[in-house]
Amino acid sequence: MSRTILHVDMNNCYASIECLYRPEIRNSPVALGSDPEARHGIVLAQNYIAKGMGVKTGAVLWQAKQKCPGLVIVPPDFKKYLIFSRMAREIYSDYTNQIEAFGIDENWLDVTGAEHIFGDGEKIADTIRQRVKSELGVTVSVGVS
Ligand SMILES: [Mg+2]
Numbered sequence: 001m002s003r004t005i006l007h008v009d010m011n012n013c014y015a016s017i018e019c020l021y022r023p024e025i026r027n028s029p030v031a032l033g034s035d036p037e038a039r040h041g042i043v044l045a046q047n048y049i050a051k052g053m054g055v056k057t058g059a060v061l062w063q064a065k066q067k068c069p070g071l072v073i074v075p076p077d078f079k080k081y082l083i084f085s086r087m088a089r090e091i092y093s094d095y096t097n098q099i100e101a102f103g104i105d106e107n108w109l110d111v112t113g114a115e116h117i118f119g120d121g122e123k124i125a126d127t128i129r130q131r132v133k134s135e136l137g138v139t140v141s142v143g144v145s
Contacts, residue, residue, distance in 0.1 A: 003112045004121040007143040008092065008128060010084075010105035015047035016138045017084055018074050025072045029053050033061045033073040044076055081105075084136060091131050095124055121145075 010016070019026045029050035035041035041061045053068040065071050085104045092099055095118060098110035111124050118124050125142035132140045 001112075003110055004115060004124075005145050006109040006111055006121060006125055006128070007145070008088075008107045008109060009141045009143075010088065010132075011139045011141055012045065012047050012051075013084070013105035013138070014045040014076060014081055015050070017081055018077075019047060020137045021080075022074070025074070028072045029055060029068050029070055030072045030074060031055055031061075031064060032076045034076070041073075078104075084138065087136055088132055088140070091128065091135065095128065 014032050015030050018032065019030060027049070029047065029052075031046040031050050032044040033041045034044055043055060043057055043059045043061065043064050045057060046055045050064075050068060050071060053071075055064045055068050055071060059067075061073060065073075081104055085101075088105075089099060089101070089107065092107060092109050095114045096109050096111045100108040102108065111118075111121060114124060115121065118127065121144040125144050129140055129142055132138065
């Protein structure tokens with residue numbers, strides 16, 4: 001019997017969550033920097049705008065700033081990301097108890113048993129996308145297989 005598996009991935013997880021808490025930086029290029037005070041801290045994550053301006057994960061902060069002068073660097077707050085990770089999983093658990101986490105922002109969901117209640121994989125993927133957006137304020141990409 002074939003199974004329906006969803007792969008759910010929060011988009012730009014860390015940077016998106018930071019932008020949610022600081023609407024004033026939402027339209028700026030944003031990078032999470034380890035040790036923002038130190039010249040040699042590195043980029044841990046970035047939002048779409050920063051990505052579009054060539055800011056790469058792992059880049060040295062001063063070099064990233066050179067490439068992208070308006071770059072806003074914020075320190076990471078992993079406690080916050082864990083809370084979002086947990087809240088997202090709580091949404092997923094409405095559709096299955098077979099959830100396998102991969103890191104903080106990726107999950108594999110086996111929704112085979114839920115299809116007769118919530119619709120096929122595509123439908124459940126749509127529902128999850130919408131719920132995460134409206135309940136948590138961040139976006140997820142969902143792949144169905
Ligand atoms: Mg992600």
